[in-house]
Amino acid sequence: MKSWRERARHMIDSQIRARGVLDSRVLSAMERVPRTEFVPEELEPLADFDGPLSIGRGQTISQPFMVALMTELLALPERTRVLEIGTGSGYQAAVLAEMGMEVVSIERIESLANSARDRLARLGYPVLVIHGDGCLGYPPKAPYGAVLVTAAASRVEKAWTEQMGTGSRLVVPLAVEPGLERLLVRVKTVAGFRDGWSEFCRFVPLLPGLGEERPEEDGPS
Numbered sequence: 705m706k707s708w709r710e711r712a713r714h715m716i717d718s719q720i721r722a723r724g725v726l727d728s729r730v731l732s733a734m735e736r737v738p739r740t741e742f743v744p745e746e747l748e749p750l751a752d753f754d755g756p757l758s759i760g761r762g763q764t765i766s767q768p769f770m771v772a773l774m775t776e777l778l779a780l781p782e783r784t785r786v787l788e789i790g791t792g793s794g795y796q797a798a799v800l801a802e803m804g805m806e807v808v809s810i811e812r813i814e815s816l817a818n819s820a821r822d823r824l825a826r827l828g829y830p831v832l833v834i835h836g837d838g839c840l841g842y843p844p845k846a847p848y849g850a851v852l853v854t855a856a857a858s859r860v861e862k863a864w865t866e867q868m869g870t871g872s873r874l875v876v877p878l879a880v881e882p883g884l885e886r887l888l889v890r891v892k893t894v895a896g897f898r899d900g901w902s903e904f905c906r907f908v909p910l911l912p913g914l915g916e917e918r919p920e921e922d923g924p925s
């Protein structure tokens with residue numbers, strides 16, 4: 705059986721670098737974070753597969769290419785404080801922490817928040833995991849140098865842009881039609897906001913409030 709590092713190198717070369725994500729800080733962090741630790745045991749053989757995988761509660765760990773692309777799009781300066789909406793398994797948060805970022809991550813499903821918090825602590829990643837509604841952001845740690853939303857949003861929440869510092873970026877999969885999103889990159893400048901668009905994608909929905917619903921349904925990224 706190959707080690708995670710060997711499997712990760714192959715995944716990165718064939719699925720991520722080959723598709724245009726070239727930021728070496730992102731790629732080397734993804735090589736070091738064992739995705740195997742963030743998926744259910746029976747799915748470990750698929751951890752280097754470039755697709756979302758079920759993590760229970762109807763939720764998914766995102767596709768590695770999408771994790772890499774969204775992280776690259778944040779264009780993070782060193783030691784940025786990043787707010788992630790949608791902790792899920794904690795994998796994206798671990799990649800950010802591995803890059804030296806200070807990470808605050810919010811998850812609305814309590815059991816996922818608890819297991820991600822435990823997993824991240826066991827693996828040595830100092831991530832603050834909050835059980836809460838990410839639509840409200842997390843004011844106690846604002847302003848953030850970046851905000852990353854890892855669920856499909858129908859709009860940009862005011863709380864996210866209010867909690868961004870000047871010069872910071874928001875990356876969010878924004879619904880463009882039913883079942884299809886596109887990555888919006890919004891930069892907060894002294895003069896206002898500047899928007900750009902990246903790839904089309906599919907994510908599980910951002911839902912308001914707290915919840916445990918959709919027990920074992922499968923979904924997209």
Ligand code: SAM
Nearest residue numbers: 765790792793795796811812838854910911925
């Ligand atoms: N970033 C995750 C990872 O690395 O495993 C994958 C995120 S998964 C695609 C989307 C997550 O967003 C789910 O765990 C879901 O419960 C969560 N979510 C949806 N709406 C939310 C909200 N309003 N606040 C916080 N989390 C939310």
